Each structure stands twice: as structure tokens, then as C-alpha cells.
Amino acid sequence: MPMKFLAFAAGLVVASAALAQAAQLEVKDAWARATPGNAENGAAYLTIVSPTADRLVSVATPVAKKAELHTMTMKGMVMEMRPVEGVDIPPGRPVTLKPGGAHIMLLRLNQPLREGQSFPMTLNFEKAGPQPVTVTVEKLGAAGPAPAARR
DSSP: OHHHHHHHHHHHHHHHHHHHHHHHOEEEEEEEEOOOTTOSOEEEEEEEEOSSOEEEEEEEOTTEEEEEEEEEEEETTEEEEEEOSOEEEOTTSOEEEOTTSSEEEEEEESSOOOTTOEEEEEEEETTTEEEEEEEEEEOTTOSSOOOGGGO
């Protein structure tokens, strides 16, 4: 009996640690820009905070055929956008995916993104696992998410 209890207790500790990681990781200010009527692609942005190191490895959403993690850099006067395998999340430091930097590329949109709408997205982390988030669509050309009071 004591061995079964110890095995059960050990299992609870491991499960609790995994749940604590997922519960403590926070995704804030998920937003996307509205897209013109004929746009095939869009982008989403957000901030991730985790008390422990993790890595965002993939993204999925029903609003696009494919979602990819991308980075944007300037090479001379040319802006280059490239897919990346993941985004490292250092412990205790916010990581913001934003215009002009790392972002989530929404490829082959099913329909245009319209201001005021929202859509679901799932972020997949190495340690925290899948994390659902709701993305709010801001106006065309928005520089960031609208303040919470206006939503």
C-alpha cells in the first residue's frame, strides 16, 4: 500500500508541475490588424510572459490555411521577413510579437479580418503545451491593441 501511495503522490507532483507551468504562462494583448478586402495574408501580435523558460513552437487558427512564426529584419534599405522555428520565452521577461519584429503570419486567410471582430488562435509551447487565446481585430494600420476600456 505505501508504494502505491508514493507512486500516486509522485504522479500528482509531476502533473501539478505541468499544470502550474501552463497556468503561470500568460498571453496578453493578442491583436491583429484589419485587412483590405482582397488581402490573402494577415498578421497577429501579442505579449507572452512566463516565470520559467519556454519556447513558442507553433501556432494554429481557423481563420487562415496556415499560421507561421516570422521575424522581420532590415538589411540596408530592404525589409526581410522569414519564418522561424520558434520563439524563445526567457523566464520573467515579456516577449512581445509586434509589427516590424517577430510576429505570427496568417497565410491564405479564409476571409478578410474586419475591425471589431475576434478569432481563436492556439499557441503551442514546448513546456506549457497548447494555450488558447482570443485575438481582437483592430483597425487597418493599427500600431497596437486598443486600450481595454475601449473594447
